[in-house]
Amino acid sequence: MLPDSVQTFIDSEVAANTVDYSDLRAVFLNGSLKRSPEVSHTDALIDISSNILRGVGARVDVVRTIDHVIPPGVYPDMREKGWPVDDFPAIYRDLIEPAHIVVLATPIWLGDQSSMTRLIIERLYGWSSDLNDASQWSYYGKTGGVLITGNEDGAKHCAAQMLYALSHIGFSIPPQSDAYWVGEAGPGPSYLDDNQGARNHWTTRNTVFATWNLLHSARRLVDSGGVPAYGNRTSNWDLSDPTRPNPEYRA
Helix, strand or coil, X not given: CCCHHHHHHHHHHHHHCCCCCCCCEEEEEECCCCCCCCCCHHHHXXXXXXXXXXXXXXXXXXXXXXXXXXCCCCCCCHHHHCCCCCCHHHHHHHHHCCCCEEEEEEEEECCEECHHHHHHHHHHXXXXXXXXXXXXXXXXXXXXXXXXXXXXCCHHHHHHHHHHHXXXXXXXXXXXXXXXXXXXXXXXXXXXXXXXXXXXXHHHHHHHHHHHHHHHHHHHHHHCCCCCCCCCCHHHCCCCCCCCCCHHHCC
């Protein structure tokens, strides 16, 4: 729980907002390795951001990815590659495709993002060759961000990898679109331990900044009809070559 003075300030900013965000949707993809209902430190940091988004009227969905059967791979539907179950196509169609804001949230293990977060990045990549209505890649017009928790080093390293991955497959990345909690270097307390993270105003401030920047970016993109479709239409390029298969889908 945030200190009362900090929560009051955040609530006052939300209440003073005059921009309509009620048509926007956001989805948080939590790469925790803990299945529900086990407590997730990453969920606690997500709560700060998601509460702001809900406070201004945006729809928010949170997916703890480990609660689902999501096979590894870079194809849209891994059932086509022999996996009996794949929940990711439904997650993509129901929550990611209609979202204007997509936030990757991860714990840190061994100085890096969790295996579930890396898995989700690969599965997002599998859908990146779909096209939007303007014949651009499917994530053009969407805004991406990152939240990270841990009790060891690696937050900026994780953010650099995750934000690059989102940008590379088409997401727009606003300024200061990541926030993290790691505490002291080494195996110290995690975000929820003794309310350590909630008392850290630096982490809270950056989470608040990142959330508003995601909203501002998404609002601009929606109002302007997305990324201008000039010079980046895939239909203007024919890169087919039967002697050189698309490397995006190589095993």
